[in-house]
Amino acid sequence: MEERSFAAKVLAWFDRNGRKDLPWQQSPEPYSVWVSEIMLQQTQVAAVIPYYQRFMELFPDIQALAVAPIDAVLAAWSGLGYYARARNLHRAAEIIARQEGFPDTLEAWMKLPGIGRSTAGAILSIAYSTSHPILDGNVKRVLSRFYAVHGWPGKSHVARELWHLSAECTPQERVADYTQAIMDLGATVCRRSKPLCQICPLNEECRARRENRIAELPGRKAGRPLPxxxxxxxxxxxxxxxxxxxxxxxxxxxxxxxxxxxxxxxxxxxxxxxxxxxxxxxxxxxxxxxxxxxxxxxxxxxxxxxxxxxxxxxxxxxxxxxxxxxxxxxxxxxxxxxxxxxxxxxxxxxxxx
DNA sequence: AAATCGGGGGG
DNA sequence: CCCCCAGATTT
The missing domain is CATH 3.90.79.10 (Nucleoside Triphosphate Pyrophosphohydrolase)
Structure with a gap:
C-alpha cells in the first residue's frame, strides 16, 4: 500500500521534473544501458556525458568493443578514473560476443566482470523492463532517509535492510522509468548535502525529515575515533x-x-x-x-x-x-x-x- | 582535509 | 563476513 504510493509519487515526479534527455536514455538497448551504467558507477552524470558520447562513437556496438585493443578502450576511458571498470567492460564484451547475444537474466549478467547486483538490476529493469531492485548510492540515500534506516550502508545488516526496502518499493509496472526516476531523485533532490526537501515528492512521509535527521542519514562509516x-x-x-x-x-x-x-x-x-x-x-x-x-x-x-x-x-x-x-x-x-x-x-x- | 561512490578481492 | 582499495570530484 505504502510501497505503491512511493513508486507512484516517484514516477509522477519523474514525469514532470526528471531528466529524460540524457544521451543513454534515447534508446534503451542493452549495450548502451550497460556502458552508461558502468560509467555512472562512482561518477556523476555531468562528467560521464562527454565520455559516453565519444565511447559510443568509437565503439558503437558490442562487436566493435569486443575486437578493440584494450589500449584503445583505456584511452577512451582516460580521465574518468577507476580504470578497472574499463578493463572489466572490455573483458565482458569479449565474453558476450562469444555467446549468442546479451544475457537476459540477473544471474547471467552478474557473472560478467564488473557487474554486481545493483548494476545488473539497473540493466534488466531499464533495458528489459523486468522488475529488479537496485541499490546504488542515490537509492541508498533516498531509502535510508525515507525510512530512517540508521547505520552505515557498508555494514551487511544495513545493506540487507536497504535491499529489502528497495525491493518492496520497486514496482512491476513502468520499472524502467522508476529505476531512472529514483536515481535521478537521489542525484538532484535527495542530495547528500543541502537536499531540496521542499520540492521532494516524498517529503510528507519522509521519516528523516519528520524527525529532523536528514543530515545524519545515511549513516557514515564509523571512522576510527581519533585520540x-x-x-x-x-x-x-x-x-x-x-x-x-x-x-x-x-x-x-x-x-x-x-x-x-x-x-x-x-x-x-x-x-x-x-x-x-x-x-x-x-x-x-x-x-x-x-x-x-x-x-x-x-x-x-x-x-x-x-x-x-x-x-x-x-x-x-x-x-x-x-x-x-x-x-x-x-x-x-x-x-x-x-x-x-x-x-x-x-x-x-x-x-x- | 574528508567523504563519496559499486564491485572486486583478500584476510 | 568484514575491510580495504581505486581516483576524481565535491564540500
Missing amino acids: AKQCVFLLLQDDPGKRILLERRPPRGIWGGLWSFPEYRDIDAALSWCQENAVPVHRHQTLTSRRHTFSHYHLDYTPVLVHTENPKHFVMESGGAVWYKVETIAKLGVPTPVRQLLQTLSCDEDNND
Whole structure:
C-alpha cells in the first residue's frame, strides 16, 4: 500500500521534473544501458556525458568493443578514473560476443566482470523492463532517509535492510522509468548535502525529515575515533606595546618550524613558567577551549591570555622566541589555530579601545 | 582535509 | 563476513 504510493509519487515526479534527455536514455538497448551504467558507477552524470558520447562513437556496438585493443578502450576511458571498470567492460564484451547475444537474466549478467547486483538490476529493469531492485548510492540515500534506516550502508545488516526496502518499493509496472526516476531523485533532490526537501515528492512521509535527521542519514562509516590530546597555549601579551610572544616550534612534529604560542600541559604549568622566568603576571584570563583536528588526532587547546607589564626582564633564548605586534603577525607562517586566536585578540582590542 | 561512490578481492 | 582499495570530484 505504502510501497505503491512511493513508486507512484516517484514516477509522477519523474514525469514532470526528471531528466529524460540524457544521451543513454534515447534508446534503451542493452549495450548502451550497460556502458552508461558502468560509467555512472562512482561518477556523476555531468562528467560521464562527454565520455559516453565519444565511447559510443568509437565503439558503437558490442562487436566493435569486443575486437578493440584494450589500449584503445583505456584511452577512451582516460580521465574518468577507476580504470578497472574499463578493463572489466572490455573483458565482458569479449565474453558476450562469444555467446549468442546479451544475457537476459540477473544471474547471467552478474557473472560478467564488473557487474554486481545493483548494476545488473539497473540493466534488466531499464533495458528489459523486468522488475529488479537496485541499490546504488542515490537509492541508498533516498531509502535510508525515507525510512530512517540508521547505520552505515557498508555494514551487511544495513545493506540487507536497504535491499529489502528497495525491493518492496520497486514496482512491476513502468520499472524502467522508476529505476531512472529514483536515481535521478537521489542525484538532484535527495542530495547528500543541502537536499531540496521542499520540492521532494516524498517529503510528507519522509521519516528523516519528520524527525529532523536528514543530515545524519545515511549513516557514515564509523571512522576510527581519533585520540584527543589536550594542551594550553600561553598568549603572553605585553600591555604597553600590545605585542604577543611567539615561539618557533621544533622542526619535527606538528607545525614543524612554524611560529606558535608556547605550549604547556595545563594552566598551572603555563603560570609556573611565567613565575620561574620572572614574567610578572598582571592579570590572566582563560579563554574557551577549542579543537583542531589532525589526520591522526584531535588537539583540544585552551588559550590562556596573560597580560604582563614589563617583558624587558625576560631574556629570550637565541632565535627561539620573539615578540610580535598582533597586526604584523598576519604575514607570518603560523598554524591556523594560532592565526584564528590572534584574529580574536585583535578584534577584542578593537572593541575595548 | 574528508567523504563519496559499486564491485572486486583478500584476510 | 568484514575491510580495504581505486581516483576524481565535491564540500
